[in-house]
Amino acid sequence: MWRWINKVGRSRRERRLARRASPTFYIPMFIELLKKIGWAITTLIGVSLIVFILLYMLPADPARTVAGERADPATIAAIRHQLGLDRPLPVQYAYFVRDIMTNNLHSYRNNDLVMSAIWRRFPATLELALAGLAIWLIVAIPLGLLTAKYSGSVFDRASLFLGLIAISIPAFWLGRIFQHYLGYQWGLFSVGGGGANLWSLPLPALTLGFAGAAYYARLLHSNLGSVMNQNYIRSARARGVSEAKVLSKHALRNAIIPVIAVLGLDVASLLSGLIFTEKIFAWPGIGSLAIDSILNLDVPMIMGTVLFSALMVVVANILVDVAYIFIDPRLRQSK
Amino acid sequence: MAQAPTEMAAEIELIPAATQSTFWRRFRRHRLAQVGMVLVGLLILTALFASVIAPHNPQELLKTGISNTGQPHPPGAGFLLGADSLGRDIFSRVIFGTRISLLVAMIAMFTSVILGTTVGLLGGYFEGWVDILLTRFTESVMSLPTILLAIALFVVLPGDSSWQRLFKLLLAISLVTWTGIARAVRGVTLSLKKREYIEAARALGCSHDRILFKHLLPNVMPTVIVMATLAVAQNILLEAGLSYLGQGVDPSVASWGSMIKDGEPFLLAAPWMVLVPGIAIVLAVTGFNLLGRAMEETLEPRR
């Protein structure tokens, strides 16, 4: 009887491999991808409209800021014309979009190019975000697996409780506490401020990863819990597949799907956490740029950073969707 | 942090009225719910009876609060949890800060619930281009990091007096947090629409209004209540973050976020200035998170 079951499994595997070899297999995925990119572009357009309308309501007069203190009204009027501020709204919006695309947007503070400034700082933010993500996953996945395995025990309940507390901690508070105690008083890590290098990375990454790790551990745990009772898990166990393989190959794979889906949604909140972390540790990334530009009312820079964050979220979501398609066999067929 | 995954929310079963009492019984016995209710209950009591509990006026600059060299008074005689750098009593400020946090979080929660539920219900029920438009809009707003959007909104809106700032804060927070609710409600509405009794109601010629209000809305409520509780937790964090950056209520008004900001330069000499409000935030947010999670777990279908 065992041999019959194994034979069934092998042929299923063969079928799967055969499917993957043919090119027509990938077409529906490609179409899905195109659709998603189309949606993403509409989202970005929506974001740009929101940002533009928001900033149109700003109280400060940008022409004066650019012209400087001692400029007379004639100069200010000339600059208003130059900046296109006296044109009707839709025209200004068109100019805005054109400037973004051609990297022609100038900051009000020191005439720096907005898009170049953002691009310059992007690698730093990426570094920090990936480090934070790494901590999330490295701590969360084994923790989730363990709590699922020992479900119901004191360990499990304690981790649940501590996890909920962890996501309730404000990032700015945690960052400062880490910075002051771990960095300054006990000298364990660098306190930051020296630029975006490996030495300054640990504390901000820890701050970022802290809350997320707890959250994802719980998520994985609950997903694993529901998956573990499914039929195919029981049949795999019955077939004699080792416990480890059951967990890693079957259960984990299916439980991780919602985790990845939520990961995509959570990029936006990762960015929110980034903003405080970058500010506190003086990490030269986009988050601190965004906050400084808002507090300085540097309108073009605000627009640029907000749009760029939206772009990052949208791209992350697309990547997540692509990963989703590869991992979840059920989604490979077009609906 | 993100709300509960929408997949989970969409799977929440409908609760007929008969089992509502069972819900309460199960909820009350849930360990998380118990702790959560205690915390939230304490918070609400503190906010209501702040003037009775607090020994000092939170905005009063007490002469004994700072030494002649500007050192804030440590926890002890006369200052239960110490004083801040201008001589104000931290304990009183934290107590009154509860008012601000809860007030802002709850009111913003109501507004965002109304907004989010409306968007979600309309989109999920009518589908078609209404749904597409609403979903696109929701996704656009969701792509923006919440705190950035909230700060930008606060900075852009006009108004400087205490009341105007409060109003701006409420508006900014509500306009940023409704998206999670909208998404969840839409998901539930979509799955509810497939139920037979909704189809039957349409066949019988029930107007859209009737279906929306009498049939869909009550059944969407469990999701909404869970999301609302978690939203309060998120709002408390948002409000703290905004006042930390100076974009909140008046700086002299006691708010946990601005207290932390004030205390940062004094971490070495007066750590209580930073630790106490931070712990307050953690307790408050944990309370609501516990409640929300507990509700979610009681509502979940039995495994």
Add this chain to the structure above:
Amino acid sequence: MIMRFWGNARQKYFCTIVIFFVAIFITGCARQPRPPRILMLSAQSDVSWLDPAKAYDTSSIPFVRILYRGLVDYGDGANIVPAVAARWKISPDGKTYTFYLRKDARFQFDQNGNQPGRRVTAEDFRYSIERILDPATASDGMTFYYNIAGAQKWSEERSKPSTKVLSDHVPGIVVPNDDEIIFHLNYPDATFLNYLAMPFVYAVPQEWVEKLDRAGETLNEHPNGCGPFQMKEWIHDRKLELVKNRYYYDPALPKCDRIIDTFGGDDVLHLMRFELGDIDIQNLEDAAPPDFMRMTDSAKWQPYTQHAPMMDIRYVALNCEMKPFDNKLVRQAMNYAIDKSTFTRFLGKRIEVAHGVLPPGTPGYNPQLKGYDYNPQKAKVLLKQAGYPNGFTVTLWYSPTAVEWYGKAAQLIQADLAKVGVTVNLKAVTYAELKTAAGKRHNIQMSLMGWLQDFPDPSDFLDVLFNGEKITDTSSNNRAFYNNPKVNKLLDAAGIETDQAKRLKLYQQAEKIIVDEAPWIFLLHTERYVVHQPWIKGYALHPMWSARYEYVEVDK
């Protein structure tokens, strides 16, 4: 591998986590190695401008003045000493200045960016001044040089594109040869040398600027001066790196090889980094009182602290053209209502209560001036007399980012005024916004501001800030919009008076009237406190420049 993992799952898990964090710990612990003879500085925000025509704030001037050099400079104090001008003579009527330039000053780069550049000539200085006078440059210092004959007309011609340009050069600047430059002034001005010491008119090579213009670049990003340092790299909002100019005309300077200024972080972070040895010089203006005490009183740091008066005045401008501050009694009441001793409590030695306008140490400072002491009762009486028995509501504009303690000051003012029945709404804005708003007429009632001296002379305070004739509709420095014809006459008379003693007396009379009329709430003068690392030598606070980095030696 996964199978082994499940042997003793819980222990293995915790082991892995511990190893992971220990790894982070080890990498984090390693201190970044520090190359020798570099001066490490840090600032909260980026340097605004490295173009001498535009640099007018404390973040930019210390760097612009070591990248570029002018005709004259300040010596160890407020005395004028030669720089690129080796000597000069002034005509008896005080209207003609002749400068003789040294022959060994060279620009850092030549046309193609190689070192060294060509010699600095008198023509370069004429070009630099005309660049400032040109409205197209939009320099804050344009009006400072209107005293040069024909300069104002030359400048105004160019602001209207329709007029035919009449003169190529400013008639008042004469360049007979490469080594000489002569200035003819409209009227004698004892402070003309001070204006020449400002970075606005430091030498700039014309062909370099024009070449950059054609390539679409700016002088700001590609400085080329004749100063002791040259720019190596400037990454906006991250760092500014300067290196020694080997061709500088004074071989003894600069004393260190490189300066690196990193931007970002707040004051708390900076103090931490200073104590950990990452930054070499740290100013203590914004330090919390306990930290300040630690730096100035403890045996460890006290030997390395320095202090000097900042020569400034911090005040709240009360708009004399708007209600309720058009009434002198109200303004005086405001002064009586503020308890300035609270400031002393949390700022300590860093401030001195102001009784008048001029900071102690300015020529003409009047130590007998009494000013206003704390008397809330009198304030209430005055308010009642003025017709406001129940007080009133006003909005106070301030910038919490300009100076750290402005936020606290605003709250203190709000609290003090509340005690006499005046409700103050606080409006926090950016510094740029505040300057714009406060400079506009009939715009805001109260603003918390400060004024630092440009050079040590009472005219720099009284004439600029209180002369009614200097009020403009859109960018008035006279932020109280105070206009008293008697005071105006005194100030104007003092402006052309050549006898110093008489001048000072006129200014003192003016100050007395001003203090009595209370167009401001006179708050404080600040004292600069700076601490540096033990391995820093030669650092001294300077009354005009916040720092002279060319004299700083790094012994590490």
